Amino acid sequence: RKERATRPWGQVSMMRLYVLVLFCGFVVQAEKPFCQVMGIPELPLLSKEGDVSIGGVFALHTKTSQLPTSFTEKPQPLICFSANLRAFRFVQTMVFAIEEINKSDALLPNISIGYRIYDGCGSFLVSVGVSMALMSGDEPTAEQNCSGKSLVHAIIGESDSSSTIVLARTTGPFRIPQISYWATCDCLSNRNQFPYFFRTIASDYHQSRALAHLVKYFGWSWVGALRSDSDYGNNGMAIFLKAAQEEGICVEYSEKFLKAEPEKNLKVLNVIRTGTAKVLVAFLGGLDLIELTQQLNTHNITGLQIIGVDAWISSKTIATPASYRILGGSLGFAASKANISGFEDYAMNTFWETAFHCEQTNTTGSEQACSAHQDFLNFKNYNEDIPELRYSSNVYKAVYAVAHSVHRLLRCTPHHGCDRDLTFDAWQSLKKVNFTTMNEEHVWFDSTGATPARYEVVNWQLGPDGKIQFKAVGNYDVSLPVAHRLTLRQDAMIWAGGKTQVPVSVCSESCPPGTRKAQQKGKPVCCYDCIPCADGEVSNMTDSNNCEPCSEDFWSNAVKDECVLKAVEFLIFTEELGIVLVLCSLFGVCLTIFAIVLFMMNKDTPIVKANNSELSFLLLLSLKLCFLCSLTFIGQPSEWSCKLRHTAFGITFVLCISCVLGKTLVVLMAFRATLPGNNMMKWFGPTQQRLSVLILTLIQVIICVLWLTISPPFPYKNIYLYKEKIILECNVGSAVGFWAVLGYIGLLAVLCFVLAFLARKLPDNFNEAKFITFSMLIFCAVWITFIPAYVSSPGKFTVAVEIFAILASSFGLLFCIFAPKCYIIIFKPELNTKKHLMGKMPSKSL
DSSP: OTTGGGSOGGGOHHHHHHHHHHHHHHHHHSSSOOOOOTTSOOOOOEEEOOSEEEEEEEOSEEEEEOOOOOTTSOOOOOEEEEEOHHHHHHHHHHHHHHHHHHTOSSSSTTOOEEEEEEEOTTOHHHHHHHHHHHHSOOBOOTTOOOBSOOOEEEEEOOSSHHHHHHHHHHHGGGTOOEEESSOOOGGGGOTTTOTTEEESSOOHHHHHHHHHHHHHHTTOOEEEEEEESSHHHHHHHHHHHHHHHHTTOEEEEEEEEOTTOHHHHHHHHHHHHHOOOSEEEEEOOHHHHHHHHHHHHHTTOOOOEEEEOTTTTTOTTTOOHHHHHHHTTOEEEEEOOOOOTTHHHHHHHHHHHHHHSOOOSSOHHHHHHHHTTHHHHHHHTTTTTTTTOTTHHHHHHHHHHHHHHHHHHHHOOGGGTOOOOHHHHHHHHHTTOEEEOTTSOEEEOOTTSBOOOEEEEEEEEEOTTSOEEEEEEEEEETTSOGGGSEEEOGGGOOOGGGOSSOOOOOSSOOOOTTEEEEEOTTSOTTOEEEEEOOTTEEOOSTTOSSOEEOOTTEEEOTTSSSEEEOEEEOOOTTSHHHHHHHHHHHHHHHHHHHHHHHHHHTTTSHHHHTTOHHHHHHHHHHHHHHHHHGGGGSSSOOHHHHHHHHHHHHHHHHHHHHHHHHHHHHHHHHHHHTSTTOOGGGGGSHHHHHHHHHHHHHHHHHHHHHHHHHSOOEEEEEOSSOSSEEEEEEEOSOHHHHHHHHHHHHHHHHHHHHHHHHTTTOSBTTOHHHHHHHHHHHHHHHHHHHHHHHHHOOTHHHHHHHHHHHHHHHHHHHHHHHHHHHHHHHHOGGGOSHHHHHOBOOOOOO
């Protein structure tokens, strides 16, 4: 008995014998003998007369065979074998629902429902014969003659989609409504081809899209796909592939698998073995799935995460220890569990009464009678999954739908615009049924003739007792918004190989933030390389297709996953360069003040009085301002600092050069005045010198005022010089104004240099023209080199170059003009006499 417990049901000859007895028992209980239709095999037929009759087609056997025949003799009927207890439970459900309705006073009162139930044997040929039998109008008589009109107003069946299509195409022209409890092919939703077809299960359109949603949920972008080469498999897989493409899922391979084609299946197995996808979507019928698991076991191909469909994901027949090695951890969609009140007791009593002629009651005698066969019952565990009733409830709802449609027709009257012809109008009434069963299930048909799609997510696991169980780990409800349709309890799942971690199935590893996907040439979109984002671009999500550029004030960080504020750069007081320049400026100011103090203390000495002491003091004051104006170039640019720095620089330098120019003219004119008859000196007295300095400086002031009025300098964020940082600088505003200021300073400097150069060899012991020449030479050299350095220096160094030019030219003037005088005052006071200053040196020609 323990050996037999592991063998498939179809292989147990004793079990087939009991099922045959069971079927025959139902036939014996029928009120009338049935009429056998020519051309179909002798099928187990259950029948009962009633005012309204419902046909039923169930695959009570799953295999057929036929004896060899020739054209000279009548073909023998097909022989059906390999009993299917699950289908028998569907038969029990149909009979139970009909008896429940017949006992009801609310639904079809005083109307009895009869039935005719045939075995489809899982064969297209048998399905055609059965459909003809149901439509033939042959009514059993006492004489077993076939005559009269059929009272079958609807047909319940079949289970698989291909057989259902055969049945629908055969009965459709006769307008006989057909309700399937398990056929899910989306092709049956075509109302033009199948206007009289209904089903109490959802179309595969929803299941296929749910599969894509499930695969996407776990991040599996690289999957394999197998399908049965049937209407069910081909249509369902076509919808899945389309949905997968919409979800960005790549299918490494999509192959047909059919148990009747072993050679082709070997090639498919090789594809699976060599594939890199770790997830396999198996859109297969139950028999094909059994063959697949056997082949995978034989070739030792394990470790695949199988994603299943309702055709097999909750099938007890397939759940064996051998198949669990392959299918353990499988995940898929199944019809939701349902509870039919009273059916469990009915099913068990029917089974025992029919097969073993005893009852499961509380009487001692019957208990003893049934206990003799209890070990046989445990062998098959017939009652184990009755509480789930995933698909039996669909049969139950189908029977009730027919009853409600007939009830609606019987209540209809001609003046309401409807006909009571049950034969031809039952399908129209079915489209309008909307009821709730006694088990609180709401039933109605949508525009495609199907009920709303609701699934349980089932996971193959081993229970505490070591038995395989189909654990519900989530739900999928099409009536909800897309984002809320799939709900999962991931912590309750077991994956392939008994692992608790979600398996990974990708062609390429995910690209981290800071990178983007670049598709590999010649490969699907799921195969890609991860390319770092360019500077100034970021991607802050995993598997980004593109890098997004940062806005103007932002820049990408080191890992390119976030835009951060750009570094702001300007010359500040606290940095090393700023400190050096400030110290140099202050040092120049201190030296200038020292010179002023020294000159004030020795203002009555000849060397201070010589060559106009007023101009000397004014020059020292302007040099002090030149040193100080360099400080306005340091620090963050603002409106006032931008306006002040350039205008202060321009005016102070013109004042400085004007003083130097005045001193040069005085030296030159003083020498000319010593010539006989020359009275030029009267035009270059102190008043004229002051006036010339004022006029020359006023011209620069006017230029600066015009510049500030028309287009003044302003603070500017330079984001183009450096991409990764912002340079805060002063935009000169009007370039003409800026270069006019510099040009005027340069013009005066050149003029001063030329005059000083002409007076450099005058015959004085202390000829100031020589020192002015050197100072102007330094001044011009500094500002000539300043122009290219200013243009080419980046960022804050542009400002540093400008400050350096101001300081260098200022130090040049201070040292060249005043250092010799200070030296004589401090270290050579004996030379600070009028006699020494007036001493004549050898004359040199100009």
